[in-house]
Amino acid sequence: MSVDIKKYLEEKQQLVDGYLEANLPPIGTPPTVLHESIRYSLLAGGKRIRPILTVAAAESIGPPPKALLPVACAFEFIHTYSLIHDDLPAMDNDDFRRGKPTNHKVYGDGMAILAGDGLQTMAFEWCSRVDLVNDIEPYVQVQIIAELAHGSGNQGMVGGQVLDIQAENTKVDFAEIQNIHAHKTGKLIRAAVRAGALLSGANLTQFDQLTAYAEDIGLAFQIADDVLNVTGTREELGKDANTDAERGKQTYPSFYGLKGAKKLAQECADRAISRLSSFDEKADPLRGIAQYIVSRRN
Amino acid sequence: MSVDIKKYLEEKQQLVDGYLEANLPPIGTPPTVLHESIRYSLLAGGKRIRPILTVAAAESIGPPPKALLPVACAFEFIHTYSLIHDDLPAMDNDDFRRGKPTNHKVYGDGMAILAGDGLQTMAFEWCSRVDLVNDIEPYVQVQIIAELAHGSGNQGMVGGQVLDIQAENTKVDFAEIQNIHAHKTGKLIRAAVRAGALLSGANLTQFDQLTAYAEDIGLAFQIADDVLNVTGTREELGKDANTDAERGKQTYPSFYGLKGAKKLAQECADRAISRLSSFDEKADPLRGIAQYIVSRRN
Numbered sequence: 158m159s160v161d162i163k164k165y166l167e168e169k170q171q172l173v174d175g176y177l178e179a180n181l182p183p184i185g186t187p188p189t190v191l192h193e194s195i196r197y198s199l200l201a202g203g204k205r206i207r208p209i210l211t212v213a214a215a216e217s218i219g220p221p222p223k224a225l226l227p228v229a230c231a232f233e234f235i236h237t238y239s240l241i242h243d244d245l246p247a248m249d250n251d252d253f254r255r256g257k258p259t260n261h262k263v264y265g266d267g268m269a270i271l272a273g274d275g276l277q278t279m280a281f282e283w284c285s286r287v288d289l290v291n292d293i294e295p296y297v298q299v300q301i302i303a304e305l306a307h308g309s310g311n312q313g314m315v316g317g318q319v320l321d322i323q324a325e326n327t328k329v330d331f332a333e334i335q336n337i338h339a340h341k342t343g344k345l346i347r348a349a350v351r352a353g354a355l356l357s358g359a360n361l362t363q364f365d366q367l368t369a370y371a372e373d374i375g376l377a378f379q380i381a382d383d384v385l386n387v388t389g390t391r392e393e394l395g396k397d398a399n400t401d402a403e404r405g406k407q408t409y410p411s412f413y414g415l416k417g418a419k420k421l422a423q424e425c426a427d428r429a430i431s432r433l434s435s436f437d438e439k440a441d442p443l444r445g446i447a448q449y450i451v452s453r454r455n
Numbered sequence: 456m457s458v459d460i461k462k463y464l465e466e467k468q469q470l471v472d473g474y475l476e477a478n479l480p481p482i483g484t485p486p487t488v489l490h491e492s493i494r495y496s497l498l499a500g501g502k503r504i505r506p507i508l509t510v511a512a513a514e515s516i517g518p519p520p521k522a523l524l525p526v527a528c529a530f531e532f533i534h535t536y537s538l539i540h541d542d543l544p545a546m547d548n549d550d551f552r553r554g555k556p557t558n559h560k561v562y563g564d565g566m567a568i569l570a571g572d573g574l575q576t577m578a579f580e581w582c583s584r585v586d587l588v589n590d591i592e593p594y595v596q597v598q599i600i601a602e603l604a605h606g607s608g609n610q611g612m613v614g615g616q617v618l619d620i621q622a623e624n625t626k627v628d629f630a631e632i633q634n635i636h637a638h639k640t641g642k643l644i645r646a647a648v649r650a651g652a653l654l655s656g657a658n659l660t661q662f663d664q665l666t667a668y669a670e671d672i673g674l675a676f677q678i679a680d681d682v683l684n685v686t687g688t689r690e691e692l693g694k695d696a697n698t699d700a701e702r703g704k705q706t707y708p709s710f711y712g713l714k715g716a717k718k719l720a721q722e723c724a725d726r727a728i729s730r731l732s733s734f735d736e737k738a739d740p741l742r743g744i745a746q747y748i749v750s751r752r753n
Binding site: 182187188190191192195238242245247248265266267268269270271273275277278279282284285286287290294295296298299300302303305306307309310311313315316318319320322323 | 480485540545546563565566567569577579580582583588593596597598603604613614618620
């Protein structure tokens with residue numbers, strides 16, 4: 158593979174962070190505390206996997222349009238809003254995230270709810286920016302917004318979160334576990350990749366192959382996350398470790414054992430890479446990301 | 456005026472309710488409890504003022520396209536999600552809404568947060584429906600989505616909610632009160648009207664006049680709401696009455712007295728109607744709505 162994936166991820170992370178910093182409402186924009194609270198969680202050193210996937214998917218087809226970064230960032234907004242809401246006492250009740258106290262621990266539950274609400278809206282705001290019309294076809298813009306909505310809504314991330322809450326302390330079978338993860342984590346990752354494909358004008362075959370790639374890495378990502386919850390330390394994860402077992406949550410390691418789960422994650426990554434066999438070296442970052450997802454330590 | 460506004464509102468309310476019932480995810484769609492929770496709050500007999508404003512604004516220009524109802528309903532989704540989140544213990548901690556226990560009282564705080572999150576996404580999902588492209592220009596569709604986002608986000612409804620929370624039990628001046636309401640209530644009403652204007656292809660002059668109308672009725676609406684909080688009974692309002700005073704909230708009646716606030720609301724309604732002087736009888740429903748807003752009992 159022609160790409161140093163660690164370097165690639167660092168560069169793109171900086172690209173995304175730089176764009177966010179330059180384009181978020183400036184510090185001091187009223188309502189001040191809302192924007193502070195949003196920046197607190199958004200600029201807390203996330204890995205930016207979802208926006209980087211949008212970038213890498215777009216680049217796997219050809220040079221992406223300038224609309225790339227606002228669209229890519231929208232997926233980070235959705236992800237961050239979901240973390241803020243998931244961490245609330247009414248949901249997972251987590252005190253730490255990305256190595257810092259969770260949003261509601263700093264700003265209070267009410268402001269954390271509103272920061273999440275506002276972040277979700279901002280995702281759609283950035284994707285519907287009317288000035289993007291000079292850069293991409295409005296019809297493509299509508300398709301991207303639809304992808305963002307499907308990936309994050311009732312049949313996507315929010316739906317998966319509901320299933321996940323319902324499954325806690327309940328004996329659920331493995332098919333149900335897969336269903337939960339496909340929705341909770343998989344659908345937004347899938348949408349991020351497909352948005353990138355739409356941005357670069359992928360043809361239908363490419364679009365389907367990238368979709369299959371995305372579904373495979375989405376699953377790999379969740380299995381790896383479950384594994385890390387067992388094997389990671391709080392320092393590595395930036396949040397409490399081994400919380401799944403404490404909560405009686407059914408996970409891939411609890412079903413397959415640690416070794417079995419790791420093997421399954423690697424199989425998913427390999428399958429994802431095989432989906433891109435007809436893509437040239439422009440897809441090397443996507444291939445690298447698939448492997449990175451199952452090798453990461455946080 | 457050529458229109459019986461009570462009859463008009465009833466007809467359009469039924470139109471919106473019928474469209475919602477036919478197009479929401481059917482009962483039993485997984486995740487079942489999420490969709491139950493959404494239906495519980497959404498189909499609780501709301502007045503549908505925002506979607507009706509979209510309809511009436513579109514009709515004031517000319518025959519609206521078929522995309523009218525999904526777009527109109529999106530504004531009801533945003534409104535309902537904001538009510539569900541506002542009622543949470545972490546926010547206003549209200550037990551009753553539209554005459555029924557609030558969403559979190561029935562489904563729990565976690566599910567209420569997710570129902571609100573999912574409703575917000577659904578607003579953008581319905582507006583970005585790709586099949587609408589046969590009916591409206593994609594560029595117009597993007598503009599409508601942008602309106603929806605601006606009206607409901609950090610510089611709109613969510614921003615106003617933040618300011619409102621910060622102002623509780625604080626001495627704020629009247630300009631700040633106006634600023635809070637302009638954001639919390641006004642911006643979404645404005646967006647609902649402007650979306651209707653965009654749907655029917657309003658020209659720039661019409662668009663500006665409808666925007667001015669919307670800003671006036673938005674203010675009238677909030678003043679009337681404050682008045683009703685003082686004068687209404689729990690039976691009329693479907694929720695606890697006189698809660699603002701108990702919470703030490705600064706309101707129009709607390710600044711202007713009850714009589715002064717009522718007079719101010721009527722002046723806003725009159726000004727709104729005057730904005731439509733160059734519109735023909737197709738704008739009579741909008742004129743009727745302006746008067747209705749300040750005359751209603753709930």
